[in-house]
Amino acid sequence: MIGRRAAIGLSLLCALALCAFAAPSASALQGTTAFTCKPEVEPGEKTKGFLDEHCTKTAEGAKVKFIHAAIAEEVFTKLSVTNNETTTKNVTSKFKAKVEKKLFEAEATAFTGCAEGSSVTNKLVGGKMKTDGTACGEFTGVKVTQPEKCSVPKNAIALEGSIWTGVALENPITKKDVMWLEFVPEAGLPLAEFEITGAECPLKGKKVQVTGSAATEELIPASPLDGATVKFTTKRTGLTLEVEKAPAEFEGTFTPRMWPEGGKPTNPITLTTI
Numbered sequence: 001m002i003g004r005r006a007a008i009g010l011s012l013l014c015a016l017a018l019c020a021f022a023a024p025s026a027s028a029l030q031g032t033t034a035f036t037c038k039p040e041v042e043p044g045e046k047t048k049g050f051l052d053e054h055c056t057k058t059a060e061g062a063k064v065k066f067i068h069a070a071i072a073e074e075v076f077t078k079l080s081v082t083n084n085e086t087t088t089k090n091v092t093s094k095f096k097a098k099v100e101k102k103l104f105e106a107e108a109t110a111f112t113g114c115a116e117g118s119s120v121t122n123k124l125v126g127g128k129m130k131t132d133g134t135a136c137g138e139f140t141g142v143k144v145t146q147p148e149k150c151s152v153p154k155n156a157i158a159l160e161g162s163i164w165t166g167v168a169l170e171n172p173i174t175k176k177d178v179m180w181l182e183f184v185p186e187a188g189l190p191l192a193e194f195e196i197t198g199a200e201c202p203l204k205g206k207k208v209q210v211t212g213s214a215a216t217e218e219l220i221p222a223s224p225l226d227g228a229t230v231k232f233t234t235k236r237t238g239l240t241l242e243v244e245k246a247p248a249e250f251e252g253t254f255t256p257r258m259w260p261e262g263g264k265p266t267n268p269i270t271l272t273t274i
Contacts, residue, residue: 033070033071033122033129033131033271034070034071034077034120034122034131034269034270034271035068035069035070035071035269035270035271036068036069036071036258036267036268036269036270037050037053037054037055037066037067037068037069037228037267037268037269037270038066038067038069038267039053039065039066039267040064040065040066040067043061043062043063043064043065043067044061045061045062046060046061047060047061047064047067048060048064048067049064049065049066049067049068050064050065050066050067050068051063051064051065051066052065052066053065053066053267053268054228054229054255054268054270055068055228055268055270056229068270069267070122071120071121071122071269072122073122073123073124073129074121074122074123075121075122076119076121077119077120077121077133077258077259077269078118078119078258078259079113079118079119079120079133079135079256079257079258079259079269080113080118080256080257080258080259080260081111081113081118081135081137081254081255081256081257082110082111082112082113082254082255082257083108083110083111083252083253083254084253084254084255090109090110091252091253092107092108092109093107093108093111093139093250093251093252093253094106094107094108094249094250094251094252095107095108095210095248095249095250096248096249096250097208097210097243097244097246097247097248097249098243098244098246098248099196099203099206099208099243099244100203100206100244102147102202102203103146103147104144104146104147104150104196104203104208104243105144105145105146106142106143106144106145106152106157107142107143107145108139108140108141108142108143108157108252109140109141109143110139110140110141111137111138111139111140111252111254112137112138112140113135113136113137114136114137114138116136118133118134118135118136118137118256119133119134119135120132120133120256120269121133131271135159135256136159137158137159138156138157138158138159139156139157139158140155140156141155142155142156142157143155144196144198147201147202147203149198149199149200149201150196150197150198150201150202150203150204151196151197151198151201152194152195152196152197153194153195153197157192157194158192159191159192182213182214182215182216183213183214183215185211185212185213190209190210190211191210191211191212191213191214191241192208192209192210193207193208193209193210194207194208195207195208196208208243209243210241210242210243210248211240211241211242211243212240212241212242212248213240213241214232214241214250215232215233216230216231216232216233228255228256228257228268228269228270229253229254229255230253230254230255230256231251231252231253232250232251232252232253232254233250233251255268256268256269257269
């Protein structure tokens, strides 16, 4: 669980994390733009879109139920983020590290965005579209599975502060376009900081700082499309998520949506490279 405040930017994800977005493959990485996956009530004969609200199943003509709608440039768009890959399936987040040379493992059944919300903004920078924003929230339902008899206060871990970045480049070995979303801490802050508790816990009272970066799986090429779903992993060479200067692991699945209207989350957000 990495996790009080996170900022999302594309200069190297629209990731967020915090936040989360999938991208269809592109012939050239000219930029990245955040879209909503919105309902299409009157599709035309030449309409191209999707069958599902996460924009994962392509369709054309009268079969189109949802379409990509670009978020206007330089418009601050408020988001909510949850730990699901569809509207009904929540995915448990997992964290693993060595703490005082002991294996520490924890799982979180839920992630809730903060009350002030997260955000996304499309920007034209140097002739290329880039996407950045903010993300914040808290992992709840946290259960420490290793060591035994350990826990964290209130069974929760909050995001302390991070910047999310969309990484788009050509793989030097395969020569294929790749992209992923990466979270790095805000200056001077860890990604997360929490205390290990439990009267009989061998790590009782130990305060843990999670530093470095966490990132999604590669989003290009994406087959099948993940739509608005973002899946985080640290199983990629070069990432630096750490505890006590030793590698740590994080896995999680999230969906960002437009800020709730009437208390209910609205259209999912997806990221597309051009």
